[in-house]
Amino acid sequence: MKKVLTGITSVALASMLLAGCGGGEGTAKDKLVISTWGFSEEFFNEQVYAPFEEEHNVDIVVEVGNNAERLNKIRQGTSQVDIVFLSDYYAQQGVAEGLFETIDRANIPNIEQIYDSAKAPLGEDYGPAYTVGQLGIAYNPNLITNEVTSWSDLWSEEFAGNLTLPNITATAGPMVLDAASTVAGNTAFNEDAAFTELAKVKEGVVKFYSQTSEYVNMFAQEEIAGGPIMEMYFKDIQAAVPEAKFVTPSEGAYAVMNTVNVVKGTKNKELAEEFINWQLSEEVQTASAKAKVDSPVNVNVELTEEEAEGITYGADVVDQLKLLDMEFVNNNAAVWTDRWNRKIAN
Numbered sequence: 001m002k003k004v005l006t007g008i009t010s011v012a013l014a015s016m017l018l019a020g021c022g023g024g025e026g027t028a029k030d031k032l033v034i035s036t037w038g039f040s041e042e043f044f045n046e047q048v049y050a051p052f053e054e055e056h057n058v059d060i061v062v063e064v065g066n067n068a069e070r071l072n073k074i075r076q077g078t079s080q081v082d083i084v085f086l087s088d089y090y091a092q093q094g095v096a097e098g099l100f101e102t103i104d105r106a107n108i109p110n111i112e113q114i115y116d117s118a119k120a121p122l123g124e125d126y127g128p129a130y131t132v133g134q135l136g137i138a139y140n141p142n143l144i145t146n147e148v149t150s151w152s153d154l155w156s157e158e159f160a161g162n163l164t165l166p167n168i169t170a171t172a173g174p175m176v177l178d179a180a181s182t183v184a185g186n187t188a189f190n191e192d193a194a195f196t197e198l199a200k201v202k203e204g205v206v207k208f209y210s211q212t213s214e215y216v217n218m219f220a221q222e223e224i225a226g227g228p229i230m231e232m233y234f235k236d237i238q239a240a241v242p243e244a245k246f247v248t249p250s251e252g253a254y255a256v257m258n259t260v261n262v263v264k265g266t267k268n269k270e271l272a273e274e275f276i277n278w279q280l281s282e283e284v285q286t287a288s289a290k291a292k293v294d295s296p297v298n299v300n301v302e303l304t305e306e307e308a309e310g311i312t313y314g315a316d317v318v319d320q321l322k323l324l325d326m327e328f329v330n331n332n333a334a335v336w337t338d339r340w341n342r343k344i345a346n
Contacts, residue, residue, distance in 0.1 A: 030058045032268055032275065035074070036085040038064035040293045047287045052278050056271065066211075067171065074099050074263060082266040083275060087171045088121050088129065088257040092326035095122050101262040103127055107273035110280035110298070115318050118297040121257050122326070129257035130279045131232075131294035133312045134321055135175050136253040138237050138246050139226030140219065151179040151249045154227065155197070160204035164215055164227035167208040168340040174329045175254040176228050177336065178322075182251050191336070195343055202344050216240065230256050235292055235310045246310075248317075255321035258294075289313065 036044075041062075049060045063070065063079055067090040073079045075097065086094065094100050102125040105111055111119055111128055118129035139148050144158050154163060166172040181194035206224050209215045212233045218224045220240035229237070231253075234246045260279060262272045278284060285298035295312035296303075303313055312318065 030056075030268065030271065031061055032058050032083070032271055033061045033063065033079070033081050034083045034085070034275075035063045035065075035070045035079065035081040035263075037066070040291070043288075043291050043293050047291070048279070048284055052275060056274065058271065071099075081263045082268045082272045083260060084263055085130075085258060085260050088259055088326050089171045089174070089329060091122055091126075091259040091261060092330050094261065095126055096327075096330060099264050100126055101264055101266065101269055103262055103273060103276070104270075107270060108277045108280070110277045110282075113282065113300055114280055114297040115299060115315065117255065117318065117321075117323065118257065121259060121323075122261075127259050127261035127276060128280065129297060130260050130276075131258050131288070132297055132318055132321070133230050133232045133256040133258075133295050134248065134253035134317070135172050135228055135230050135256050136246055136248045137226060138219070138229045138234055138244055140222065140224075140241055141243055141245055142241075143222065143225035148226070148245070148247050149250050151251055152183045155183060155201050159201075159225060159227075162206060162223070162225040163201065163204050164207055164209050164218055164224045165198075165201075165205050166228060167210045167345070168337050170210050171256065172228055172230065172254075173340075174324060174333075174336070175256075178254070178324060179228070179249075179251070191332075195339060198344050208345055212236075219244070231310065231312055232256075232295060238310070252320060252322045255318075255323050 052058070053060055063081060067086050070084065071086060071090050071094060074081055074084060074094070084094070114128060115132065118132055120126070121129050137148055137154065143162060146158060153159070165176055168174070168177065177194050177198070178189055180197040181190045184190065184193035184197040186193055206218065207214065212229070215227070215229055216233065216236045219226070219237050231246055238244050260276050262269055266272060280298060282298050282300045285296040286301045288294040289296040289301055289303055289311055290307050292310055299315065308314070
């Protein structure tokens with residue numbers, strides 16, 4: 001027994017000596033796991049994650065995927081995520097299912113520096129929108145004779161056979177459903193009128209897209225003349241077709257809000273809130289906007305006309321965007337999806 005104890009003591013002593021040899025550098029860092037999309041990884045690694053890691057002595061681990069995939073991983077408990085970035089459509093599902101921690105806004109003072117509409121899109125207990133974009137219309141003027149100014153123009157003969165619309169399950173799907181209701185002449189959303197109006201145009205739809213890459217590829221190959229798209233992706237469209245135009249429809253474009261939330265059960269809640277505060281900072285928001293990665297929500301961001309091109313910028317633009325009630329959308333999503341699959345997508 002004495003030999004065993006001596007052996008254990010020796011191992012323990014050796015471990016302590018080894019730990020001490022490295023000084024502070026040998027201390028294990030905290031880990032912050034962030035669930036997000038896979039775009040602009042180099043920008044985020046260099047401009048957002050690295051400075052935060054250095055200041056807080058933390059290692060950031062990133063899990064990437066689309067909204068649905070990443071939300072399902074949280075539902076299933078198959079990832080140890082601390083922070084999740086989601087569009088408001090999917091984030092509202094997380095709120096309804098109790099997947100997020102309530103936040104302490106005192107730990108996120110930069111919330112006071114962002115647009116009012118971005119401060120609490122899911123309610124005061126949950127995370128803010130860190131970027132806001134608009135859903136409008138992009139089109140190729142080489143294929144369309146008349147100028148596009150309205151949602152109703154998508155129902156014109158010029159778009160017949162060369163139109164794309166988002167699938168109902170895409171983030172923009174419910175927005176186009178609302179736009180169809182408006183085209184039908186309603187000031188308040190009318191489900192029956194919206195589906196009737198969409199049925200009129202469905203034969204002219206080349207494809208109901210689920211991913212933005214599908215839209216960009218069809219546009220580049222001139223398989224489509226255009227359709228609804230988020231402004232943040234217009235730079236990819238314009239890279240393929242320089243003459244392409246983006247339009248804010250006369251009836252109004254739709255606000256597309258990407259939110260950031262703290263995941264239920266995290267052991268790093270305060271650190272997560274500090275990261276959200278960093279994400280909302282003037283420094284990060286300005287860098288993201290100038291790189292044309294994300295449109296800013298921080299009202300202190302100042303951009304030149306050239307820097308603002310292709311992103312949603314300025315209170316005069318943001319305040320005019322139409323906001324859908326995401327709780328209402330999610331409560332009706334199953335019914336709309338079933339009706340869409342039977343009446344529109346078939």
